[in-house]
């Protein structure tokens with residue numbers, strides 16, 4: 001079912017020329033909203049965290065590479081080593097690759113696997129948040145800063161104190177307070193922190209199907225955006241009867257890839273269900289939750305992982321996500337964008353990719 005498309009990737013890389021050394025522009029300008037195409041075709045990109053800064057769209061994705069690591073439940077095959085930032089003047093505009101924004105060799109505490117990043121802006125500084133395994137092979141979340149949204153970013157000498165697991169998603173509320181949502185089970189190691197300290201014994205989930213599912217985490221960021229300003233809390237997801245979703249409820253429970261957006265004063269917490277490959281969402285009147293499960297809003301894409309972000313741009317809402325159209329391989333992904341539509345009650349229309 002997967003299609004190999006290495007020929008077109010190589011051809012575009014030739015046209016583009018400067019992929020590894022500098023700025024490369026994909027000149028595609030017409031996009032079919034019903035059939036989105038990869039936004040970047042000369043490298044592999046995934047986990048797109050999109051933001052609007054100064055009226056322009058910036059995308060902070062993972063940079064997938066072929067590292068020839070065998071596939072396993074812990075995601076060893078996702079062995080990424082750097083980040084590039086991409087920008088677009090408008091949703092149909094060309095995509096500009098701004099080159100290497102942060103390299104693993106410039107993160108003194110990092111061991112391996114730079115996974116899904118996110119970014120934020122405050123008081124003249126841009127912040128890149130990134131999960132990477134430390135030298136003990138434990139995922140931590142790092143932060144790097146720049147005066148430009150495209151980097152290069154300079155990493156802090158140590159990870160954010162008290163951070164663990166993967167997939168940071170940073171949301172600044174209308175009152176100016178910023179929160180980080182994070183976590184992911186299986187390869188993301190969240191289950192290993194169940195007791196409060198790191199326990200290496202579990203490689204997937206808790207295996208406690210009738211107990212509340214593992215939750216994503218949230219913490220308000222300090223004013224300097226470099227640390228948590230409070231103890232990390234659970235992001236609880238409940239059903240319409242107020243009961244927590246259970247660990248065995250694989251179609252609905254949180255797995256990884258959290259995102260937060262606000263629409264008409266409601267907080268929308270969205271995430272991947274992982275091994276069932278849905279994007280689902282839950283809503284609350286508070287950024288801390290509890291969040292009431294609302295449903296899935298995207299059916300599975302090609303490839304094992306599904307990961308997204310949601311932004312408003314010029315009065316419309318968009319979802320950035322990835323699939324494996326270019327490679328047919330689950331660890332070599334490509335980012336895409338399509339419009340996100342809502343019903344009159346604020347619920348999100350189901351997308352069938």
Ligand code: FUB
Pocket residue numbers: 046047062075078115116166167184256257305306307
């Ligand atoms: O890209 C590596 C991991 O795959 C991400 O951290 C997860 O969200 C999944 O997309």
